[in-house]
Amino acid sequence: MLLINDIRADKEGIIARLAKRGKDFTDLVNDALTLDDKRKATQVELDNVLAESNSISKAIGQLFAQKKIEEANAMKAKTGELKENSNTLGEQLKAAEAALLEVLYQIPNAPGAAVPAGKSEADNKIVLEHGEKPNLTQNLPHWELCEKYNLIDFELGVKITGAGFPVYRGKGARLQRALINWFLDKGRDAGFEEIQPPILVNEASGIGTGQLPDKEGQMYHMEVDNLYAIPTGEVPITNIYRDVIVKEDDFPIKNCGHSPCFRREAGSYGKDVRGLNRLHQFDKVEIVQLSHPSNSYELLEDMSSYVQSLLKDLGLQYRVLLLCGGDTGFASAMTYDMEVWSTAQKMWLEVSSVSNFETFQANRLKLRFKNSNGKNEYAHTLNGSALALPRIMASILENFQTPEGIIVPEVLRPYCGFDVID
RNA sequence: GGAGAAGUGGCAGAGUGGUCGAAUGCACUAGUCUUGAAAACUAGCGACUGUCAUAGGUCCGGGGGUUCGAAUCCCUCCUUCUCCGCCA
Numbered sequence: 001m002l003l004i005n006d007i008r009a010d011k012e013g014i015i016a017r018l019a020k021r022g023k024d025f026t027d028l029v030n031d032a033l034t035l036d037d038k039r040k041a042t043q044v045e046l047d048n049v050l051a052e053s054n055s056i057s058k059a060i061g062q063l064f065a066q067k068k069i070e071e072a073n074a075m076k077a078k079t080g081e082l083k084e085n086s087n088t089l090g091e092q093l094k095a096a097e098a099a100l101l102e103v104l105y106q107i108p109n110a111p112g113a114a115v116p117a118g119k120s121e122a123d124n125k126i127v128l129e130h131g132e133k134p135n136l137t138q139n140l141p142h143w144e145l146c147e148k149y150n151l152i153d154f155e156l157g158v159k160i161t162g163a164g165f166p167v168y169r170g171k172g173a174r175l176q177r178a179l180i181n182w183f184l185d186k187g188r189d190a191g192f193e194e195i196q197p198p199i200l201v202n203e204a205s206g207i208g209t210g211q212l213p214d215k216e217g218q219m220y221h222m223e224v225d226n227l228y229a230i231p232t233g234e235v236p237i238t239n240i241y242r243d244v245i246v247k248e249d250d251f252p253i254k255n256c257g258h259s260p261c262f263r264r265e266a267g268s269y270g271k272d273v274r275g276l277n278r279l280h281q282f283d284k285v286e287i288v289q290l291s292h293p294s295n296s297y298e299l300l301e302d303m304s305s306y307v308q309s310l311l312k313d314l315g316l317q318y319r320v321l322l323l324c325g326g327d328t329g330f331a332s333a334m335t336y337d338m339e340v341w342s343t344a345q346k347m348w349l350e351v352s353s354v355s356n357f358e359t360f361q362a363n364r365l366k367l368r369f370k371n372s373n374g375k376n377e378y379a380h381t382l383n384g385s386a387l388a389l390p391r392i393m394a395s396i397l398e399n400f401q402t403p404e405g406i407i408v409p410e411v412l413r414p415y416c417g418f419d420v421i422d
Numbered sequence: 423g424g425a426g427a428a429g430u431g432g433c434a435g436a437g438u439g440g441u442c443g444a445a446u447g448c449a450c451u452a453g454u455c456u457u458g459a460a461a462a463c464u465a466g467c468g469a470c471u472g473u474c475a476u477a478g479g480u481c482c483g484g485g486g487g488u489u490c491g492a493a494u495c496c497c498u499c500c501u502u503c504u505c506c507g508c509c510a
Contacts, residue, residue, distance in 0.1 A: 043471070047479040054479090057491040061440035076490045083490080245469090366470095376469080 001104040003363050003378065004036050017110035020325030022119035025107055032103045039096040046089035053082040105214065109360040111325045112297065112334040118324025124337075125324065130308065131317030133341050134399045141344040142394040143275035145401060146172065149421050152393075154275070164265065164273075164280030171421050175396070175408070176283065176389055178415035180258050183285040183310065183386060190306055192256030192287055197236030199259050200227040205239040208365045210331050220262050229262035233286035234383045241290060242365045245376060251369070252299055253290040256386070258283065276390035277349070283389040289382045290367065293359070296380035297334070300356040303384050304336045307352045310387060314409045316340050316395055319348070333358045340395040349391040354384030397421075 007014050007029060018025040056079055063072035116125050146152040151172025157165040168176050184194055206212035206228050211219055220229035230236055237255050246253065261284050265273070276282075287306070291299045304320065311318045321337040328335050332355035339348035359378040362368070368376040400407045405422030413419055 040472075043479080047472080050480085051478055053490080058441060060490055064440070072490085079490045 001101075001360065001363055002107055002110065003359055004032060004100070004104065006359070007032060008036070014110050017112075018108070018325075020111045020115055020117040021108060021328070022117070022326040028103055028107050032100060032107065035096065035100040035103060039093065039100055042089060042093045042096050046086060046093055049082055049086045049089060053079055053086060056082070108330040109328075109333045109357065111328055112356065112358070114297075114322070115328060115334050116322065116324045119326040120324075121327045123324035124327055125322040127320040127322050127336070129317075129319040130312065133317055134343050136343055136399070136401065138401055138403050139344045140398070140401060141275065141342075142397040145397045145406065146275070149406070151175070151397070151421065152276070162280070164278070166276070166279065171416070171418060172393075174416045174418070175412070175421070176393060178412045178417075179387075179389060179392060180283060180285060182412055182415050184256065184258055186310060186313075187256035187285065187287060187386060190254075192254040195233075195237050195240070195255045195257035197230075197233060197240075197257055197259060199230050199236070199262075201230055201236055201239065202227060205235060205242070208239045208242045209235045209361060210364060211235065218264055220264060230259060231263050232261050232385075233257045233259035233284060234288060237286060237288045238361065238365065238381060238383065241367045241379075241381075244367055246290065246367070246369045246379065248292065248369045248371060251290065251292040251379075255288045256285065257288075258285045260284075261388075276394045279390055285386050285389075287354075287384050287386045291380040291382060292369070293377070293380050296356050296358065296382060299382055300334060300336070300354065303354045303382060303386075304338075307338055307354060307384060307386050311338065311340065311351070313411050314392075314396065316392075316399065318351070329353075329355065331355075331357050331360050333360065340391070340399070342395065342398050344398045349395060351391045351395065352385040352387050355382060357381045357383075 002014070011029060011033065015024075015026050015029055018029070056075060060072045060075050063069075063075065116123060118124070140148070143152075143154065146154075149172075150170055151168070153167040153169060154163075156167040157163075160167065188194055200222065203212060203226060206219070211228070211231065219231055222228070236259070237257050240255070241253075260281055262281050263279075265278060265280060287303060289299050289303065308318070308320065318338055318340045321339065323335045323337060335353055335355040337350050338352040338354075340351050341347075342349050358380050361381045362378040365381075367379050367381065369379050371377045396409065397406055400409070405420040408416060408419055408421065
């Protein structure tokens with residue numbers, strides 16, 4: 001959520017930034033400020049009552065110490081009203097805080113300066129396009145290639161678990177494992193510390209990264225133990241830093257981790273979810289960065305370049321989109337999407353998304369650093385996929401197919417141990 | 423899963439109902455001394471909220487309760503340790 005103090009400091013600026021999402025947030029912003037005023041007023045009132053009651057309690061303590069029992073008992077009588085008062089005010093304060101939070105939770109992140117205004121993906125800006133779309137003599141979609149070469153068995157997954165839980169086998173499994181290892185090695189070379197996080201998280205972590213309470217239905221939930229299957233490695237990795245005050249000198253903090261991801265994706269059917277396009281379980285290598293507020297946008301560019309370097313090394317043609325306000329995720333201030341053209345499906349496949357959240361996540365996480373004035377300040381968080389496996393698998397299978405087989409990108413050959421899938 | 427013990431500031435560790443937000447040590451920061459450093463000495467040193475700045479308020483694993491007053495008593499949850507059981 002946005003910091004109420006930031007909103008207070010530059011209300012018009014925040015409203016203007018939010019307007020780039022194609023919606024007017026003036027009312028919500030005003031509500032938030034009004035509720036915060038109310039919260040503060042209640043707090044001051046409560047503090048005064050508590051201060052008085054504290055001083056009386058201390059006085060009683062001193063009277064007892066001086067054995068003036070009767071005077072002490074007489075003083076006790078005075079505290080009844082104060083106590084009642086503080087109880088009422090305490091409840092009012094809780095209510096005021098809850099009301100403020102409820103409004104703040106509804107306000108998305110304010111898009112950054114470079115983000116174009118717009119309502120839908122039609123308004124996204126194509127930043128660059130790299131390489132030529134492949135010109136193939138054979139154009140099978142990946143699900144047919146998977147069947148032809150026995151790489152991924154979707155039907156078998158249905159039998160074992162259900163739709164959206166594919167079984168990778170043989171060279172399919174090996175290619176995927178090769179990609180994961182290669183991504184992790186590249187991450188390490190780029191200065192990211194490798195993390196292998198838990199893939200089940202507790203409620204506090206879900207709240208920390210914003211999946212809870214709103215998006216509860218998108219995660220698999222284990223009721224017996226009240227744990228959630230992670231929808232992305234971002235959740236456990238970012239939560240490493242929940243309630244942490246990092247050292248300013250440690251910036252940028254760079255983490256990278258592979259994990260399975262679980263998404264219920266309730267209600268999505270049709271050709272967009274065919275094959276590997278959308279799954280309930282998939283693997284992803286995620287990169288996470290914590291940044292000093294002063295240079296988080298530089299780091300966003302670094303992350304974008306890094307992801308692009310992976311795509312280039314794989315020999316994939318791609319384009320980079322700067323998402324417009326309306327298409328930028330709720331928590332993000334600025335997002336680049338990387339898309340690979342699928343010749344067979346005649347559509348762009350989103351293979352990565354890198355975002356700068358500014359303080360939006362750090363606020364909920366209570367992720368701070370001590371600045372040069374000795375004051376605690378919220379850090380900026382960024383993350384991105386580097387990369388998500390299924391669509392990269394699909395891109396490789398579809399774009400490197402030949403009548404003689406699928407040609408494995410050179411960088412992966414040492415990792416998977418074969419040059420061609422036939 | 424069963425039995426027992428424990429959770430206090432960055433760390434260690436006092437504190438069992440009344441000037442305790444918390445002794446002491448270490449670590450850290452600044453100063454004195456020194457050519458410089460070390461040592462020694464002096465001072466400072468938790469977080470949140472709040473104020474123009476003070477003041478004030480909250481926080482001793484989390485939540486709730488008893489009391490005029492809770493780190494201290496009660497309930498509950500979580501975590502860690504020891505022993506037993508089970509086990510990749």
